[in-house]
Structures are given as structure tokens and as C-alpha cells.
Amino acid sequence: MELEEMQAVWSQMSDQIEKQKKLTDKMIIMMTQEQYRKKLNKIAYPEIIGAVICYSVAILILFNLEKLDNWYSLVSGLISVVTLLVLPVLSLKWISKMRNINISGNSYKETLIEYTKGKQRFKKSMKLGYYLGFVLMFVIMPVSSKIIKGKDLFTETKSIWPIVIAIPLAIIFFFVFTKWVYKSYTGSMNSAEVLIKELEEKE
Amino acid sequence: MAKEYEFTQIIKDHEGVIFKITTIYTNNHEDQKDLYQEIVYQLWKSFDNFRGDSKISTWMYRVGLNTAITRLKKEKRKGNQIGIDQVIMKQTDQYDTEFEERLKILYAHIHGLNELEKGLMLLLLEGKKYEEIASITGLSPSNVGTRISRIKQKLKTQIVKK
Missing domain, CATH: 1.10.10 (Arc Repressor Mutant, subunit A)
Known part of the structure; x- marks a missing residue:
């Protein structure tokens, strides 16, 4: 379809739209209010619930630090606390940044640059988040064993076989996982970089 | 009340613009309805800042397009939506x-x-x-x-x- 033909189709469609205007005052006012409520919900639930869980677990570990009575449990405990504090910040920070884009003041170009850069940073931090989550999965095991059961996972476990099997499996899983994360992000990151480069070209 | 009246008149006069933006930036009906409401909401939010420095249509395109690209996409939306089915052609x-x-x-x-x-x-x-x-x-x-x-x-x- 040539551009001229596209313009003709577009113009015909525009005429049809003009003929069937149906918005009422009430609908418009309701839309602004409903959307306002929905916007609050969008931010509120998933992100805040995740953050509350992470911070609750971090506080629980901090209150039970005295139970982590050997160096490796203590180190694992501190790594877990730092990870649990950092993880929610990664996504909340991006959401708040995106919400602060000046939609009415910015030009399309400025918004596109700001949004694409923000999205790139978000993807990088999510990638970091996946790795941190993976680390957390392991470091929290000796910590929870100590805090919940009062047992040292390494010295007081009856059989070492579960650990011997778990470690190689974890390493294999980690390699597969890393490859998947890399594959998921590389494509979209490249196209974002091309777009930013194009927008920032000197006119 | 005067502000609300002025706003609703502007939206009614330019509802086709919003519709066309939503058709370009979405791939399904649900997303389209959601974006439509989001744009109306953003226009309302920025209405006080719009003091006629630019043409109404320029302001509307700018806010509409900026909203479309910065919209935080959600996989599932269950919130109640206003019945704009009649509006969407x-x-x-x-x-x-x-x-x-x-x-x-x-x-x-x-x-x-x-x-x-x-x-x-x-x-x-x-x-x-x-x-x-x-x-x-x-x-x-x-x-x-x-x-x-x-x-x-x-x-x-x-x-x-x-």
C-alpha cells in the first residue's frame, strides 16, 4: 500500500469516526476518576506486597542474628539481608522514575529518550535482580535452618548426600538460567540502543 | 464546574484524535480501552498546565503520544472499565x-x-x-x-x- 492510498483510507476512517461521536460528559468525568483509582491500584498491590515480604524476612533475620553463631551462617545472614533490602528497590525505583516523566511538558522525542533509557536501566537492574534472587535462594538455606530449626545445615545434617547432589544441580541450573537471562535481554536491549542512538543524532 | 465543562467539551470535540492514537499503539481491544482512559486521565491531569500556549490539537497529540509510549503495560487488567465500547468504533x-x-x-x-x-x-x-x-x-x-x-x-x- 502506497502512502497516498494510506492517506485516503485514513481520511475515510476519520470521517466515519467523526460521524459516530458518542462520548458524554458523564463518561469523560467517570473515565478520569476510574483511571485515577486504577492507577493507585497498579502501583499499590504487586510492588508493595513484594517489598513487604522482602523487608519482613530481612527484619526477621536481623532480630535473630544472635542465633547465627558461626561465621558462615552470619555471612549468609548478612548477604540475605542486603539482598532482601536491595531487591524491591530495583523495581520500585524504576516505576517511580517512569511515573515522574513529564507527559504534558515533554516533547515526543524527549519522552521517547527518557522512557527508552529508563527501560534499559530497568532491564539491567532486573537482570541483576534475577542473579541476586538466585544467590539468595542458596544463602538463605543455612540461615533459615539455623533460625527456624536451630540446626547447622552443614554440621548437623544426618546425610551429606542431599547437599552433594544439590550443588552440581544448582551449578547446571545456574548456567542454563544465565543463558536464558542473557538471551531474553540482549535482543530488546540492542533495539533500544539503536533507537536512542537515532534520536540523539545531531540534527 | 466551568473547568470540567470546558474539559469535557474539548474531549468531545477531539475524541477522534484519542481513538486514532489508541489504534496505533495497541494490538487488542482491552489495551485500547485502557489506553483511551489513560489518555483522558492524563489530559485531565495536565489540563491546568495547558494555558493555550499551543494549539489544543498540538497539546492533545503531545499528551496522547507521550502517554501511549510511557504506559506501564500490565499483563492482566481486572479493574472496572468505563463502558467505552460504544465509543470504540x-x-x-x-x-x-x-x-x-x-x-x-x-x-x-x-x-x-x-x-x-x-x-x-x-x-x-x-x-x-x-x-x-x-x-x-x-x-x-x-x-x-x-x-x-x-x-x-x-x-x-x-x-x-x-
């Missing part, structure tokens, strides 16, 4: 099959463009002059011209491929 009720087919082809071409090109294409199809496109997008008029030439080239390549 049901093409099958309005058009003959041939026109519908041409419209589908047009959308397919537009959806194949990147975010920047989509915005430029929309404004071009709306019959905007390069100067107005430049004031909405923040590009210079000459740059708008260059990019539109590239889009035309891209569209021709798409046709050849098909």
Missing part, C-alpha cells in the same frame, strides 16, 4: 468488507514501524504540516522531512517483501 458495523481489508493492511504497515516512526506516521496521516509535527515531536522540521522519507522507503520495502 466497531469496524464491521460501519464499513464494507473491502474497506475493512484495506484498513487492516494500513494498520499492519503502521504496527511494523518503531515507536518514533509510528508517531510521525500518525501525524502525517492526520495531514499535519512538518512544522506542527516538529512542535509535537521535538524534532526539527528538516529532520521530520528526512525521517518521513525514510518511513516512505521502509513502507516500499515492506510492500516489495510482501
Whole structure:
């Protein structure tokens, strides 16, 4: 379809739209209010619930630090606390940044640059988040064993076989996982970089 | 009350603009309805800042396009939505099959463009002059011209491929 033909189709469609205007005052006012409520919900639930869980677990570990009575449990405990504090910040920070884009003041170009850069940073931090989550999965095991059961996972476990099997499996899983994360992000990151480069070209 | 009245009149006068932006930036009916409401909401939010420094349509395109690209996409939306089904045009009720087919082809071409090109294409199809496109997008008029030439080239390549 040539551009001229596209313009003709577009113009015909525009005429049809003009003929069937149906918005009422009430609908418009309701839309602004409903959307306002929905916007609050969008931010509120998933992100805040995740953050509350992470911070609750971090506080629980901090209150039970005295139970982590050997160096490796203590180190694992501190790594877990730092990870649990950092993880929610990664996504909340991006959401708040995106919400602060000046939609009415910015030009399309400025918004596109700001949004694409923000999205790139978000993807990088999510990638970091996946790795941190993976680390957390392991470091929290000796910590929870100590805090919940009062047992040292390494010295007081009856059989070492579960650990011997778990470690190689974890390493294999980690390699597969890393490859998947890399594959998921590389494509979209490249196209974002091309777009930013194009927008920032000197006119 | 006067502010609300003024706002609703502006939206009613330009509802077609919002509709057309939503068709370009979404792929399904649910997303389209959601974006439609989001744009109306953002226009309402920025209405106080709009003091007639620019044309109403320029302000609307700017807010509409910016909203479309910065919208935080959600996989599932269960919130109650205002019944704007009546507003969103049901093409099958309005058009003959041939026109519908041409419209589908047009959308397919537009959806194949990147975010920047989509915005430029929309404004071009709306019959905007390069100067107005430049004031909405923040590009210079000459740059708008260059990019539109590239889009035309891209569209021709798409046709050849098909």
C-alpha cells in the first residue's frame, strides 16, 4: 500500500469516526476518576506486597542474628539481608522514575529518550535482580535452618548426600538460567540502543 | 464546574484524535480501552498546565503520544472499565468488507514501524504540516522531512517483501 492510498483510507476512517461521536460528559468525568483509582491500584498491590515480604524476612533475620553463631551462617545472614533490602528497590525505583516523566511538558522525542533509557536501566537492574534472587535462594538455606530449626545445615545434617547432589544441580541450573537471562535481554536491549542512538543524532 | 465543562467539551470535540492514537499503539481491544482512559486521565491531569500556549490539537497529540509510549503495560487488567465500547468504533458495523481489508493492511504497515516512526506516521496521516509535527515531536522540521522519507522507503520495502 502506497502512502497516498494510506492517506485516503485514513481520511475515510476519520470521517466515519467523526460521524459516530458518542462520548458524554458523564463518561469523560467517570473515565478520569476510574483511571485515577486504577492507577493507585497498579502501583499499590504487586510492588508493595513484594517489598513487604522482602523487608519482613530481612527484619526477621536481623532480630535473630544472635542465633547465627558461626561465621558462615552470619555471612549468609548478612548477604540475605542486603539482598532482601536491595531487591524491591530495583523495581520500585524504576516505576517511580517512569511515573515522574513529564507527559504534558515533554516533547515526543524527549519522552521517547527518557522512557527508552529508563527501560534499559530497568532491564539491567532486573537482570541483576534475577542473579541476586538466585544467590539468595542458596544463602538463605543455612540461615533459615539455623533460625527456624536451630540446626547447622552443614554440621548437623544426618546425610551429606542431599547437599552433594544439590550443588552440581544448582551449578547446571545456574548456567542454563544465565543463558536464558542473557538471551531474553540482549535482543530488546540492542533495539533500544539503536533507537536512542537515532534520536540523539545531531540534527 | 466551568473547568470540567470546558474539559469535557474539548474531549468531545477531539475524541477522534484519542481513538486514532489508541489504534496505533495497541494490538487488542482491552489495551485500547485502557489506553483511551489513560489518555483522558492524563489530559485531565495536565489540563491546568495547558494555558493555550499551543494549539489544543498540538497539546492533545503531545499528551496522547507521550502517554501511549510511557504506559506501564500490565499483563492482566481486572479493574472496572468505563463502558467505552460504544465509543470504540466497531469496524464491521460501519464499513464494507473491502474497506475493512484495506484498513487492516494500513494498520499492519503502521504496527511494523518503531515507536518514533509510528508517531510521525500518525501525524502525517492526520495531514499535519512538518512544522506542527516538529512542535509535537521535538524534532526539527528538516529532520521530520528526512525521517518521513525514510518511513516512505521502509513502507516500499515492506510492500516489495510482501
